[in-house]
Amino acid sequence: MTILLHEKLKLRYPIIQAPMAGGITGPELVSAVSKSGCLGSIGAGYMKPGDLSSLISEVKAETELPFAVNLFVPESQNVSESEIKVAYDALQPYRGELGISETMPALQEMASPYHEQLEIVLRENVPVVSFTFGMPASEEVRELKNQGVFIIGTATSVMEAILLEDRGVDAIVAQGSEAGGHRGTFSGPSSQHLLGLMSLVPQICDFVSVPVIAAGGIMDARSFRAALQLGAQAVQMGTAFLTTHESSAHPAYKEAVLNAREDQVVVTAAFSGKEARGIKNQFIHGMENETRILPYPLQNELTKSIRKAAAEQNDAEFMSLWCGQSPRLSRSQSVEELVNSIIHANKEART
Numbered sequence: 064m065t066i067l068l069h070e071k072l073k074l075r076y077p078i079i080q081a082p083m084a085g086g087i088t089g090p091e092l093v094s095a096v097s098k099s100g101c102l103g104s105i106g107a108g109y110m111k112p113g114d115l116s117s118l119i120s121e122v123k124a125e126t127e128l129p130f131a132v133n134l135f136v137p138e139s140q141n142v143s144e145s146e147i148k149v150a151y152d153a154l155q156p157y158r159g160e161l162g163i164s165e166t167m168p169a170l171q172e173m174a175s176p177y178h179e180q181l182e183i184v185l186r187e188n189v190p191v192v193s194f195t196f197g198m199p200a201s202e203e204v205r206e207l208k209n210q211g212v213f214i215i216g217t218a219t220s221v222m223e224a225i226l227l228e229d230r231g232v233d234a235i236v237a238q239g240s241e242a243g244g245h246r247g248t249f250s251g252p253s254s255q256h257l258l259g260l261m262s263l264v265p266q267i268c269d270f271v272s273v274p275v276i277a278a279g280g281i282m283d284a285r286s287f288r289a290a291l292q293l294g295a296q297a298v299q300m301g302t303a304f305l306t307t308h309e310s311s312a313h314p315a316y317k318e319a320v321l322n323a324r325e326d327q328v329v330v331t332a333a334f335s336g337k338e339a340r341g342i343k344n345q346f347i348h349g350m351e352n353e354t355r356i357l358p359y360p361l362q363n364e365l366t367k368s369i370r371k372a373a374a375e376q377n378d379a380e381f382m383s384l385w386c387g388q389s390p391r392l393s394r395s396q397s398v399e400e401l402v403n404s405i406i407h408a409n410k411e412a413r414t
């Protein structure tokens with residue numbers, strides 16, 4: 064008999080709350096999701112190692128149930144001081160608009176926290192670790208497996224899924240083009256990896272033998288059922304959890320998602336240098352034809368002060384409003400209400 068993914072992870076329901084880096088997945092959200100019978104995930108992407116350690120302890124203090132930590136596989140970029148200066152200057156109108164005065168950040172000295180974060184998840188015995196933007200190294204996979212950690216990779220094409228399976232991951236998130244947030248693409252230009260979930264999930268299912276988790280535009284029982292019907296063993300939902308009461312997303316951000324239309328959601332590299340899906344605002348509009356954008360993670364570092372000032376000033380026009388393609392289906396509700404609505408509607412549909 065096949066053991067399903069959620070049974071392996073000791074979950075009541077095959078639902079994973081997407082890791083959402085940038086301060087959204089605090090202890091309240093992650094623990095509420097795990098307590099609801101699903102898998103809560105910490106989006107550790109940009110976190111300082113010390114902050115990640117504290118957050119893991121806070122989640123553990125709330126629940127003994129399993130949860131995941133998500134890491135960004137690092138990418139190194141070689142850019143010159145003059146290229147940095149040009150991209151920095153291109154952002155001056157936005158800093159001016161928000162009244163920011165700062166000196167250019169020393170990007171050359173930027174180091175990824177990835178290896179230290181990985182040490183922490185191993186030390187803290189985190190049961191599930193997921194990755195995006197690339198594949199963990201073979202030695203890292205071996206080390207995680209030796210410790211019994213369940214490993215999840217992210218793919219936006221069949222080729223990426225095959226590479227991840229070969230690397231030894233235990234399950235694969237198939238991230239459709241509907242998905243909010245950054246594209247997880249690591250095998251070529253992300254503009255060539257914008258496959259809808261309807262195409263992506265069954266094709267990945269046919270080419271790998273590990274369980275597939277569908278992500279992108281899944282908001283309610285209808286899309287949950289559809290994803291399972293396509294062959295996924297579980298779903299990963301970001302936008303739907305972002306507007307829950309327990310999420311730590313900025314109130315203006317939640318409002319923007321709750322009021323957005325599907326045709327306002329676009330893919331942009333302006334905030335971080337890597338394509339991500341979010342609600343079009345004044346910043347994205349202004350940067351539309353801008354070519355002076357650094358690759359990720361450098362652009363992300365350059366726009367940090369803008370995003371921070373915008374949050375302090377409650378100004379959603381300059382925040383990164385990552386959001387999937389189904390914002391009209393978002394609700395202001397508790398995690399329990401969201402999960403119950405999916406599970407109960409699903410049960411009713413089956414009877």
Ligand SMILES: Cc1cc2nc3c(=O)[nH]c(=O)nc-3n(C[C@H](O)[C@H](O)[C@H](O)COP(=O)(O)O)c2cc1C
Nearest residue numbers: 081083084106195242243244279280301302385387
């Ligand atoms: C605000 C936000 C932040 C995200 N951050 C991450 C992240 O840190 N790591 C990751 O693997 N995926 C991240 N994602 C992508 C999700 O894993 C998932 O692919 C996406 O949320 C699915 O689409 P949906 O938002 O329509 O549910 C993020 C998504 C959103 C909406």
